[in-house]
Amino acid sequence: MIKPSLPKGFRDHLPAEGHKRGFILSAIQDAFHRYGFQYIETPLLESMKTLTEKYGEEGDQLLFKVLRSGDFLRKADQEALEAGDSRAVARSICESGLRYDLTVPLARVVVQHQSDIQFPFRRYQIGPVFRADRPQKGRYRQFTQCDADIVGSSSWVGDVEVLKLYAEVFDALGLKVTIRVNHRKLMQGMLQHLSLSEQSAAVLSALDKMDKIGEDGVCKALDGIGISENVIDEFMAWIKQSDFTRVYNESMQEGRDRLEKIVEVLEDAVQFDASLARGLDYYTGMVVEVVSSEIEFGSIGGGGRYDELTKVFGGQNLPGVGISFGLDRIVDVMNALERWPNASHGKSLILFVHFDELGMAKGWEYIQQLRSLGIPAELYPDIAKAKKQLKYADQRGFTYVAMLGDDELSSNTIMVKFLDQGSQRSMTFDELITALNTES
């Protein structure tokens, strides 16, 4: 006997949560369609070559690697094996891994299928991504991202479209959020001004941990990479101010121009945040992060502009911008706020209960007729006591229960219980159809 369990950090979603996830997904998909994003699918597995060196050194450590099939030891790096060098051995026995996000696969797709795609390419994709992170609150090893991206244009329109999309979806979900924006060019220009361009990756990585390690932690990290106290002070003062118009060089000017356009179009739907870093290496322009304004829970969405990501795959460079909705975190926030509308509970409509083979056969006829009319209907599939069948109806949350006892069978009627109201009434099948049609 095997104890039924999942690998650490992975979760099942039973029907109650499945409905909630479906509710959020359909709000997101509705908006994606309204904005003209088109659906694509890429595989869960990508070549290790595609995945590595895209997410920073930390990201590389968090990739799930898939073992070559067959006799993989034959191709293993013998030297590394003898040296006990797990990383080098992994490179020789794993050719592919689980995708870490949906953005790098998109960059691969647009280069690989360049001649079959019309640019500007507006695509959406929804699916699981994987990170071998230490599991903790709000952090899962498999989580679902819902991404919308525009590739092949560097205009402000793409930036404001994806930001507006965020505002609309969270509004539709009834969540109050803060949409923080910054611009990598503004940040890089500031680092240049402070003569920190060489340490830029380390500085951004420290800054990105602000939520976890606090301001002191960030200062310590900056000190750790050898930045002088004065410079740290100047940098920390700068990231805390909210004025992006003070610029010292061309790079900052470029960031300022785009941020001004964004704020002109979207006004206070977005909030400038000079401290916003975003962990991923590939951003080059606007960066965005969404947090709940009602509860502390980390980011529930993030994205930005990546105008050079496709370069690594060769061909013509294709600028892009995109955002991601973190489905699992949004569920967590809506759970914490108890913000679920009735529509998300997924009630079941009608269950036919019965007491012998005759009743069950009659029930089968009825549900088939209802289903053929597009009305969802179910039949208790076993001969069982009324109590058991009614308990099931109650637990599943049916609106109606249709009982088929001897009296009903002989008079060709149905005794319908209204579970919400606690009442019941005998009716013909035609009357039942009318009642269900008003309901569904």
Place this chain on the structure above:
Amino acid sequence: MIKPSLPKGFRDHLPAEGHKRGFILSAIQDAFHRYGFQYIETPLLESMKTLTEKYGEEGDQLLFKVLRSGDFLRKADQEALEAGDSRAVARSICESGLRYDLTVPLARVVVQHQSDIQFPFRRYQIGPVFRADRPQKGRYRQFTQCDADIVGSSSWVGDVEVLKLYAEVFDALGLKVTIRVNHRKLMQGMLQHLSLSEQSAAVLSALDKMDKIGEDGVCKALDGIGISENVIDEFMAWIKQSDFTRVYNESMQEGRDRLEKIVEVLEDAVQFDASLARGLDYYTGMVVEVVSSEIEFGSIGGGGRYDELTKVFGGQNLPGVGISFGLDRIVDVMNALERWPNASHGKSLILFVHFDELGMAKGWEYIQQLRSLGIPAELYPDIAKAKKQLKYADQRGFTYVAMLGDDELSSNTIMVKFLDQGSQRSMTFDELITALNTES
């Protein structure tokens, strides 16, 4: 530079195919909802313990294994390493693998979450599964299964429900199919009658390859496992006849009873096939396989009853029955038959084109207003020549193109081109809204 490519046997689905997939999925999901199946999600990864020894020896070879993260060599089986025994080493360095189907994960779920589930449990799940098979026509290493199962009842109702579901979905898709059914008890009873019970797994496995290796191949395989010519002849004659009422023992009688009930309820919607084996080890009752009646393409769906599958995970035994739609194969068949309705082409509605920043800004206002009315609308995001923008509109397949030139901007009108008809007309924004509302 990295050449953009995918691991062997994996595929991307661009928008044109994404729409087609979405079209099929929504027909399947509609039916699942009408039948009262509830949505669940399980992770893509399962413990190797959960996956192994469920799909036969061949299945075990086809599992994709995921490398432990971190310093995996420390926990590696040193003896096996020295012996170069890849299989044994894999067991020590991989704890989890990619799921092979959705049925074994369901069995795990119902035992693991037994107290949170109402039985009979009607669940559906749609998602990718993985098999490290040799890629070939119609066989992919990642493919999408759409499964509906009823767990916790062994009644005939479940069997006929899932069969009827097959008939309805393929009918909705406009595909003519043959739904072949058999019963494992009938088959096992026959093997018992022929004193072949001990070789039953090998016989079923040979039989399952009939499509690939032909009748001669099956006979050779049976000969290869040491079955005498006489017995082979008797067995081959039996699997070719279509009479399930001739039974020799209790096991066959049990199969016959259920098949009689199925045929009584569903009549000629299903077709008895004594040769139908189905590869998977876990079936115990009715087995089913769906093939196109219009084209040779292997199975596009399969399933059956597995009344003992949950046993291995302990607890109370829960009988189950279920079916799977093979999304990728259904796409292949519909492609081969060119059977796509217009609805599956995913036309885009309206694109605003413009010639300067002013026109682009006006276009932004218009698309935002249309989207807020629930009407999908797009704006070409860059300043570009009319020809380029119109070519894009044409390639993407928009129904309308709204042009915003100087004349339109000064007169507050929009020049609307009807791409299908090749005509154009100037209208106000309100008139455009009316036109789009009738369209969408």
